[in-house]
Amino acid sequence: MSKVILDASALLALIKNESGASTLEDMLGQIVMSTLSLTEAATILLQSDMTLQECEDCLLPLISSLIPFDTSYALLTANLMKQLKGKDLSLEARACLALGIRMNLPIYTAYQKWAELDLTDAEVKLI
DSSP states (O other): OOEEEHHHHHHHHHHHHHHHHHHHHTTTTTTTEEEEHHHHHHHHHHHHOOHHHHHHHHHHGOOOOOOEEHHHHHHHHOOOHHHHTTSOOOOOHHHHHHHHHTOOEEEEESOGGGGOOOOOOOOEEEE
Protein backbone atom coordinates (compact mmCIF):
# COMPACT_ATOMS: atom_id res chain seq x y z
CA MET A 1 0.00 0.00 0.00
CA SER A 2 1.24 3.50 -0.79
CA LYS A 3 1.26 6.51 1.47
CA VAL A 4 -1.84 8.63 2.09
CA ILE A 5 -2.54 12.09 3.50
CA LEU A 6 -5.01 12.50 6.36
CA ASP A 7 -6.51 15.77 7.47
CA ALA A 8 -7.33 16.41 11.13
CA SER A 9 -10.95 15.26 10.72
CA ALA A 10 -9.89 11.89 9.32
CA LEU A 11 -7.31 11.35 12.08
CA LEU A 12 -9.89 12.21 14.74
CA ALA A 13 -12.41 9.83 13.14
CA LEU A 14 -9.78 7.08 13.35
CA ILE A 15 -9.01 7.84 17.01
CA LYS A 16 -12.68 8.07 18.01
CA ASN A 17 -13.67 5.04 15.90
CA GLU A 18 -16.23 7.14 14.03
CA SER A 19 -17.72 6.50 10.62
CA GLY A 20 -14.97 5.71 8.11
CA ALA A 21 -12.44 4.62 10.73
CA SER A 22 -12.36 1.05 9.44
CA THR A 23 -11.24 2.32 6.03
CA LEU A 24 -8.39 4.23 7.64
CA GLU A 25 -7.26 1.33 9.86
CA ASP A 26 -5.97 -0.42 6.74
CA MET A 27 -3.72 2.59 6.12
CA LEU A 28 -1.88 2.50 9.44
CA GLY A 29 1.83 2.64 8.75
CA GLN A 30 1.29 4.75 5.61
CA ILE A 31 -0.20 7.95 7.06
CA VAL A 32 1.46 11.26 6.18
CA MET A 33 0.30 14.49 7.79
CA SER A 34 1.17 18.14 7.87
CA THR A 35 2.32 19.60 11.15
CA LEU A 36 -0.65 21.98 10.75
CA SER A 37 -3.07 19.05 10.64
CA LEU A 38 -1.40 17.57 13.71
CA THR A 39 -1.86 20.93 15.46
CA GLU A 40 -5.57 20.99 14.60
CA ALA A 41 -6.17 17.42 15.80
CA ALA A 42 -4.19 18.02 19.01
CA THR A 43 -6.06 21.25 19.68
CA ILE A 44 -9.39 19.44 19.49
CA LEU A 45 -8.23 16.58 21.72
CA LEU A 46 -6.74 18.95 24.28
CA GLN A 47 -10.10 20.69 24.70
CA SER A 48 -11.10 17.57 26.66
CA ASP A 49 -9.52 16.41 29.91
CA MET A 50 -6.62 14.87 27.95
CA THR A 51 -3.12 15.94 28.98
CA LEU A 52 -0.49 16.98 26.47
CA GLN A 53 1.40 13.72 27.07
CA GLU A 54 -1.76 11.64 26.54
CA CYS A 55 -2.50 13.59 23.37
CA GLU A 56 1.01 12.97 22.06
CA ASP A 57 0.80 9.26 22.96
CA CYS A 58 -2.54 9.03 21.16
CA LEU A 59 -1.62 10.87 17.94
CA LEU A 60 2.02 10.28 17.11
CA PRO A 61 2.00 6.46 16.84
CA LEU A 62 -0.65 6.72 14.10
CA ILE A 63 1.37 9.05 11.87
CA SER A 64 4.21 7.58 9.82
CA SER A 65 5.55 10.88 8.54
CA LEU A 66 5.03 14.48 9.66
CA ILE A 67 5.77 17.16 7.07
CA PRO A 68 6.86 20.55 8.41
CA PHE A 69 5.09 23.67 7.14
CA ASP A 70 8.02 25.27 5.31
CA THR A 71 8.16 28.31 3.03
CA SER A 72 7.32 26.61 -0.28
CA TYR A 73 4.53 24.61 1.35
CA ALA A 74 3.15 27.82 2.92
CA LEU A 75 3.10 29.58 -0.44
CA LEU A 76 1.41 26.65 -2.19
CA THR A 77 -1.21 26.65 0.58
CA ALA A 78 -1.76 30.39 0.15
CA ASN A 79 -2.05 30.04 -3.63
CA LEU A 80 -4.91 27.54 -3.24
CA MET A 81 -7.12 30.44 -2.15
CA LYS A 82 -7.40 31.43 -5.82
CA GLN A 83 -8.86 28.04 -6.76
CA LEU A 84 -10.94 27.67 -3.60
CA LYS A 85 -12.36 31.16 -3.36
CA GLY A 86 -15.73 31.11 -1.64
CA LYS A 87 -15.29 27.54 -0.34
CA ASP A 88 -14.69 28.67 3.26
CA LEU A 89 -11.84 26.26 3.99
CA SER A 90 -9.62 26.61 7.04
CA LEU A 91 -5.87 27.04 6.87
CA GLU A 92 -5.49 23.43 8.03
CA ALA A 93 -7.77 22.22 5.23
CA ARG A 94 -5.89 24.17 2.57
CA ALA A 95 -2.55 22.99 3.98
CA CYS A 96 -3.73 19.39 3.82
CA LEU A 97 -4.86 19.80 0.21
CA ALA A 98 -1.58 21.51 -0.68
CA LEU A 99 0.37 18.63 0.86
CA GLY A 100 -1.57 16.11 -1.20
CA ILE A 101 -0.89 18.12 -4.35
CA ARG A 102 2.78 18.59 -3.47
CA MET A 103 3.35 14.89 -2.71
CA ASN A 104 0.89 13.58 -5.32
CA LEU A 105 -0.88 11.44 -2.72
CA PRO A 106 -4.59 10.84 -2.03
CA ILE A 107 -6.11 12.97 0.73
CA TYR A 108 -8.62 11.46 3.16
CA THR A 109 -11.11 13.63 5.03
CA ALA A 110 -14.35 13.35 6.97
CA TYR A 111 -15.53 16.71 5.62
CA GLN A 112 -18.24 15.87 3.11
CA LYS A 113 -18.14 19.36 1.59
CA TRP A 114 -14.73 18.52 0.11
CA ALA A 115 -16.59 16.44 -2.50
CA GLU A 116 -17.63 19.77 -4.05
CA LEU A 117 -14.06 21.00 -4.49
CA ASP A 118 -12.96 21.38 -8.08
CA LEU A 119 -9.26 20.56 -7.83
CA THR A 120 -7.86 18.68 -10.80
CA ASP A 121 -4.48 18.04 -9.17
CA ALA A 122 -5.80 16.73 -5.83
CA GLU A 123 -7.30 13.30 -5.20
CA VAL A 124 -9.78 13.80 -2.36
CA LYS A 125 -11.36 10.74 -0.73
CA LEU A 126 -14.21 10.98 1.73
CA ILE A 127 -14.44 8.58 4.64
